[in-house]
Structures are given as structure tokens and as C-alpha cells.
Amino acid sequence: MPWLPLYLFGDDHNVLLEMLNDDPEVAFIVADGVGRWKAVETISALSGERHAFWHVASGPLPLLAAAHDSPDSEVEDPWQGWAERRAGADPNTPYFGAGHPGIFWLNLKNRSHANEQTIGLSSFEWIGHRYAKLGKVVEPSTDKWWKRLGATIRRSSSKVPRGGPKGSFKPEIYALPGAACAFAEGKGADDNP
Numbered sequence: 001m002p003w004l005p006l007y008l009f010g011d012d013h014n015v016l017l018e019m020l021n022d023d024p025e026v027a028f029i030v031a032d033g034v035g036r037w038k039a040v041e042t043i044s045a046l047s048g049e050r051h052a053f054w055h056v057a058s059g060p061l062p063l064l065a066a067a068h069d070s071p072d073s074e075v076e077d078p079w080q081g082w083a084e085r086r087a088g089a090d091p092n093t094p095y096f097g098a099g100h101p102g103i104f105w106l107n108l109k110n111r112s113h114a115n116e117q118t119i120g121l122s123s124f125e126w127i128g129h130r131y132a133k134l135g136k137v138v139e140p141s142t143d144k145w146w147k148r149l150g151a152t153i154r155r156s157s158s159k160v161p162r163g164g165p166k167g168s169f170k171p172e173i174y175a176l177p178g179a180a181c182a183f184a185e186g187k188g189a190d191d192n193p
Contacts, residue, residue, distance in 0.1 A: 001125060001126065001127060001128060001130060002125070002126045002127075002128040002146060003123055003124070003125050003126075004123060004124040004125075004149065004150055004153055004174065005121060005122070005123045005172065005173045005174065006121075006122040006123060006124070006153070006157075006173065006174050006175075006176065006179075007119050007121065007122070007160065007164070007173055007174070007175040007176065007179035007183075007189050008108070008110070008119070008122050008176055008178065008179055009119050009176075009178040009179040009181070009182040009187070010178030010179075010181070010182065011177075011178050012176035012177065012178040012179055013046050013108070013110075015156070015176065015177075015178075016046065016106075016176070017043070017045065017046050019152065020053065020106075021041070021042040021043070024041075025055055025056060025057060025141075025145055026053045026054060026055055026056065026104070026145070027039040027040060027041055027053060027054050027056055027078070027079075028040050028041075028042070028043050028051065028052070028053050028054075029052040029053060029054055029078075029094045029103075030043060031092075032081045034091075035083055035084050035087060035091070036081055036082065036083050036084070037081060037082060037084065037094045038078065038079065038080065038081030038082070039054055039056075039061075039078035039079050040079075046106070046108060048092070048108070049107060049108050049109065050090070050092070050093050050105060050106070050107055050108075051105065051106040051107075051108070052093060052094050052103055052104070052105055053103070053104050053105075053106065054078070054102055054103055054104075055102045055103075055104065055139075055141070055142045055145050056102075057139060057141045057142065057145075058101060058102025058138075058139045058141070058142040059102060059139060060074040060075060061074065061075040061078050061096060061100070061102070061103075062074060062075070062096050062097060062100060063075045063076075063082060063084075063085060064084070064085055064086040064095065064096070064097055065085055065086065066085040066086050067086075068086075072097070098131065099127030099130055099131050099136065100127070100136065101126075101127055101128070101129070101131070101132075101136050101137065101138040101139070101142060102139070102142055103126075103127070104124060104125070104126045104146075105124070105125045105126070106122070106123075106124055107122055107123045107124075107125065107193060108120075108122045109121055109122050109190065109193055110122075117187065117188070118187070118188045118189055118190055119164070119179055119182060119187060119188070119189040119190065120189075120190050120193070121162070121173065121189065121190045121191070121192060121193045122193075123193060124149065124153075126146055128146070153174050153176075154174065156176060156177070157174040157175055157176050157177070157180070158174075158175050158180050159171040159172065159173065159174060159175070160173055160174075160175045160180075160183065160189075161173070162189075162190075162191040162192070163188065163189055163190070163191045164183050164187070164188055164189040165183050166188075167189075167191070169191075173189075
């Protein structure tokens with residue numbers, strides 16, 4: 001599964017939010033009441049740990065039937081909102097079944113669960129082409145968007161090992177500028193999300 005691991009600290013969350021808010025190709029999927037969701041172009045803050053966003057050009061969002069043996073349909077108008085018929089395991093996130101190729105996730109771990117003074121390991125994740133053989137084909141524009149996101153993150157960050165610059169692993173985590181400054185001041189980081 002495609003993954004962009006990140007270390008974020010200080011203003012990095014706002015930089016990331018501004019980047020996503022300014023991107024006309026994606027919309028955030030936000031709560032609109034209990035069991036209700038809607039697509040919005042922007043949000044005011046990245047609060048919470050898990051954020052869903054939709055690459056609009058990927059096509060319609062699935063609306064899962066209440067019963068597994070009933071046919072699924074599509075969300076009629078994501079911008080007006082919808083009520084889930086079948087929720088996933090986490091009631092705080094929308095559920096689209098096993099890996100919709102137009103949905104991306106931003107997982108924020110501001111601090112380590114074990115040590116408040118340590119930077120948590122955040123990430124973008126995407127199901128990518130995993131279910132293409134089952135008919136969940138990725139739109140070419142969605143694939144391009146994912147690659148563009150990766151390029152933007154790489155340009156605005158430095159690559160560090162798990163655990164930060166002093167870690168013993170090979171560099172693989174993207175440290176945005178705030179995290180890089182925190183590392184220079186001696187802050188540590190989580191090895192795992």
C-alpha cells in the first residue's frame with residue numbers, strides 16, 4: 001500500500017493543511033452529524049488523528065448497502081452529504097469498504113504515545129492499485145495526484161531515519177521544516193506510528 005511517512009512539528013500541520021486546502025483536486029470528508037458525512041473543499045484545522053480526503057476526479061463515492069448481500073450504490077451528492085448505511089469499525093471515520101482508490105488518509109501522530117517529548121510518526125496512506133483485479137481501478141489522474149503529493153512532500157522536507165536524524169535506520173521518513181528544526185534542537189521521534 002502506498003505510504004508517505006512524515007515527521008511534523010510546530011507549524012508543519014498548518015503548512016500541510018494550507019497545501020491540502022489550496023488543492024482544487026481534493027476534498028476533505030468530514031462528519032455532518034452521527035453517521036453522516038460530507039465533502040468540503042477546505043477545513044479550518046487538522047484536529048484528531050485520522051482524516052479522509054477524496055480525489056474528486058476519481059469518480060463517485062460508494063454508498064455501501066446496510067446488508068452485505070445487498071447491492072451497493074453511490075453517494076448521490078457528496079457536497080450535500082449522506083448517511084452511511086453500513087459503518088466501519090471506527091465511527092469517527094467514513095467507511096467506503098475495502099480500499100476505495102479515490103480515498104486518501106492522513107494519519108496524524110503529533111506526539112509519541114510513550115513519551116510526550118517525542119515527535120510521533122504521521123503518514124499519508126492510499127490503497128493504490130491493490131484491488132485493481134477486483135474492479136477497483138485507479139483513475140490515471142488520481143495516480144498522478146499521488147505522485148505529485150509525494151514530490152511536493154519531498155521538495156519541502158528532509159529525509160531522516162526512523163527515530164530522527166540520530167536513528168540507526170536508513171533515511172525513509174520525511175521531516176517537514178518544523179520537525180527538522182526540532183531535531184536540530186535535540187528532540188527525538190517515534191520509530192513506528
